[in-house]
Amino acid sequence: MDSSNNETTHEFPPYFKVYKDGRIERYPDRFGNGGQDLVPTGLDSKTGVQTKDVVVSPESGVSARLFIPKINGPDPKFPLVVHYHGGAFCTGSPFKKIFHDFLVSLALEANVVVISVDYRLAPDHALPVAHEDSWAAMQWISAHSNGQGPEPWLNQYVDFGRVFVAGESAGANIAHYVAVQAGATGLAGPNVIGSILVHPYFGGKEPDKMIDYMYPTKDRILYPEVDPNLSKMVGKKVLVCVAEKDWLKDRGVGYCETLKKSGWNGSVGYFESEEEGHGFFLWNPSSDKVVPLMKAMVDFINQN
DSSP: OOGGGGOEEEEETTTEEEETTSOEEEOOOTTOSTTTTBOOOEEOTTTOOEEEEEEEETTTTEEEEEEEOOOOSSSOOEEEEEEEOOSTTTSOOTTBHHHHHHHHHHHHHHTOEEEEEEOOOTTTSOTTHHHHHHHHHHHHHHTTTTSOSSOHHHHHHEEEEEEEEEEETHHHHHHHHHHHHHHHHTOOSOOEEEEEEESOOOOOSSOOHHHHHHOTTOOGGGOGGGOTTGGGOSSSEEEEEEETTOTTHHHHHHHHHHHHHTTOOSEEEEEEETTOOTTHHHHOTTOTTHHHHHHHHHHHHHOO
8 A cells, every 4th residue: 555645734633634645534523423413304392493404506515404493373484593503614514413403492592593504614615615605505595585585494484674694613704704795795685683603713813724724815704804894794783702711712802892993883792601612502502601692692683
């Protein structure tokens, strides 16, 4: 066997490594190994939340998972949360248990429809492909605003007058990008009221070799402070959630300050989970700090 086949050019544990011949090998996925942790769709008997998967783009293969809260009464209309999962842009999926369970809880507690986009992952698809997929998905979702879109659940159950974008970690960065794009381009159809950014990832001052590898043309997507379109971001409010022991906390705080100084006309809310680290609500959903975090998100969605 040619030993050169096992030579690596880049290694970024716990995420992936790149071999000299161009192959990419992921380390065991922290969000669930392979297909063993994928959750099938259907009715959740404990919560009454129903799920189904939809193809957003046959060309790219991008799909999404829909979550519908328990239906009481005829012709219900629910607010919509468009969600983008975390995972350092290179791992994770709404089909995996850790994200699926969190989104079931969000749909239940906030009484909202959730659609979570399974965008293509880096480094197989260099950034900003994840952002482009997510924006294309938002445009596809918007096509349902008149009740004539291709997905019946969106036509039937969504109140497009109350739409939110949300995400955690890398997904929060994507949600921010989508909100800015929606404002800068004048997205027609949905009324995007606000954004929920949980433990958001934004670029820092220190070098990040993995980001440099995944995003060779690194630009303002990672650095809102240099984005000339920041003040055009759609929505009238933003909620930024951080965790006291999260290494990204300062970037979340910095984002709040950047937004306040940008000329954007909305309000910036801030919520901090004490004594917790990055993504704790996913890794440890039984933590007593999850309840107040979820309440902050629910209140943000339901308050006018």
